[in-house]
Amino acid sequence: MPLRPVAALAAACTLALLGPSAAAAVALTPLPQSVRESEGSLALPGRFAIAWTGCREPMLERAAERFQRDLGRLTGVETFAAAGPRLEIACAAADPGALSLEAREAYRLQVTGEGVKLDADGPIGVLRGLATLRQLIETGPDGAAALPAVAIDDRPRFAWRGVTIDTARHFMSIETLRRQIDAMEQVKLNVLHLHLSDNEAFRVESRRYPRLHEVAGHGQFYTQAQIRDLIAYAADRGVRVVPEFDVPGHARAMTLAYPELASNPAGAPAAGAQVLNPASEAAYRFVTRLFDEMAGLFPDAYFHIGGDEVGDDAWAGDPQVEALMKTEGLTTKAQVEAHFHRRIHQALTRRGKIVVGWEEIIDTGTLPRDIVVQAWRTSNATARATALGHRTIVSAGYYLDLLNTAQFHYGFDPLDTSAAGMSPADADAARKLHPLVGRFVTDGVVVQPMAPLTPEQEALVLGGEAPIWAELVTDEMLDNRLWPRAAALAERFWSPREVRDTGDMYARLAVQQDRLRRLGLQDQAARARMASRLAPGASEPLLVLLDLVGPVRNMAHDKRVPAAIAGKKIVQNLTAMADAAPVDSLAARAFLARAERAASGEAAARAAVRADFEVWNANHRRVVAIAQDHPAVREALPISADIAEMAAVGLLALDALETGKPLAPETAARAKVVLDRADAFEAASARPIFSFFGKRPPADLIIMVTPGVRRLVEAAGG
Incomplete structure (x- = not known):
């Protein structure tokens, strides 16, 4: 069986899917690292007879049973209660880093006329192999199910492959979040970043500060029991849940519940202010105790603190902030922000958490290098953050709420520089349109000429994450707005960099979207x-x-x-x-x-x-x-x-x-x-x-x- 490179497989998939032989195509999303195709197939008249070797744990038992149930949903064949071919699963070793950046996700999959062999480096690799095996299932004109004879060797390109779901602007039900996790498992996405607080609402039950959910939750929030269940549900599918609680800006929900936390410039009413007071020890005690509670609720090593979009005049005229600046020798608003971030970083580090913040945090001054930066406005930020030694998650070019096509997002690679943002000419023209527009068109959204990343900088790019902000997305709309474009980005984050054929991507994406629908997408x-x-x-x-x-x-x-x-x-x-x-x-x-x-x-x-x-x-x-x-x-x-x-x-x-x-x-x-x-x-x-x-x-x-x-x-x- 000759090795078939990914590019050749892509071309074959395109020809098959766009021509009359669509039923015979092997359409995988994301494309594996390598695929060998052979003549023949494996009939699938019933459930697999699974034989295990190596590590075997309850999570894998549940994954296997879930896979067996999915066979019937994918094929519609009721006889899947009957005996089928042999599936040998060999898990090399238990993986203490299974839900971390070090997770062992590599796997090898071989389908012959005799059965299926799945060999994985660790438990998460088993999940990834089973996801590919689901995608290989074909049904013929007579309704009979089969698998094509193939040998696949696969591993991810990036360790961080995520989506951000905003639950603050519009509340997303647990049922809806579970559907997204189900779909993420099928396309090998592995991080669900939940944006849980903003100006509009605070969405998690807090037992230390109950007014956060009682007042600022507006009747829609997740209980701590629901959060624990959701995290366990995601972990079973190889998906990590990373929480975000935005500070010091985007904090109106917090100050609505606790007005004394807000900055109070020139005697303005504190209730409903958008920014926390960086000069208030009460505010630091609040954030530290709240984050300590949330750090215990969310077990992931990474904890997102936001840190974005604090206006230039956020603290202007606040006598407490002016006194802080004088005492600490701070001369700019950016230095005040850096002072705030350092205090919060210290508190979370003591709790064993790794801090993540949006790209603005690197504009505030010298911060500890272990802070992870999420680049969102342009890919210039990826170059700047990695040049400063920060590990970086790339979201520039991947904002799904901007309603661009999969082709648009697919064209950006996490390692690109100067690839997403406004041109200088567009920025100048935008500033002239209206004063309000000019406030938002800062240098941070303008693409500047940047050199390609060095190998050292590339090593600091953890991967990519596609945000879906919910100003114009309701719970009812989320499946429609997230998929199938998130599947295209799953390929961008998993497959080799040279996989760039848009036509082929769309041909396979149509097949994958139908699979997701059969498995529950709404x-x-x-x-x-x-x-x-x-x-x-x-x-x-x-x-x-x-x-x-x-x-x-x-x-x-x-x-x-x-x-x-x-x-x-x-x-x-x-x-x-x-x-x-x-x-x-x-x-x-x-x-x-x-x-x-x-x-x-x-x-x-x-x-x-x-x-x-x-x-x-x-x-x-x-x-x-x-x-x-x-x-x-x-x-x-x-x-x-x-x-x-x-x-x-x-x-x-x-x-x-x-x-x-x-x-x-x-x-x-x-x-x-x-x-x-x-x-x-x-x-x-x-x-x-x-x-x-x-x-x-x-x-x-x-x-x-x-x-x-x-x-x-x-x-x-x-």
């Missing part, structure tokens, strides 16, 4: 529920439309920001079409693949695309009909009409391709109008700051099938 169900609210009893045309569109990018859908710029305050209900739309429609991606093949002359693809266009045309008529009785649908009518117009010109383009005659000039001009309009609407939200001011499309919806239609029109001479 993105489709939530979308159907949201559509049913918009048009009760008549939601099916909306579901067809939602497959073809996506929400505007970046912050363009946040109606609160332009309202704030205008001096108003609004509450945005997240129940609109744009809230239900998939961020990166895999149906639209599949259409683009069909359109490419149709433009290249494939007859079957042309027939399929023609059928697509006929459906779009008919669906617009249905959307028009239901809009008469359902006002919430009317805002999207211009978008549906433009899709119908694209279908009309697309049909003419297909006719031109089939007859060999170019498109008539008037048809080409007609196509240009609708396609250019769609592109202009998408471009208006392509950059974060300017997304507030660009011309918003109707219903805040981008037409995602535009590239495929344009490809056909151009091929037809338009």
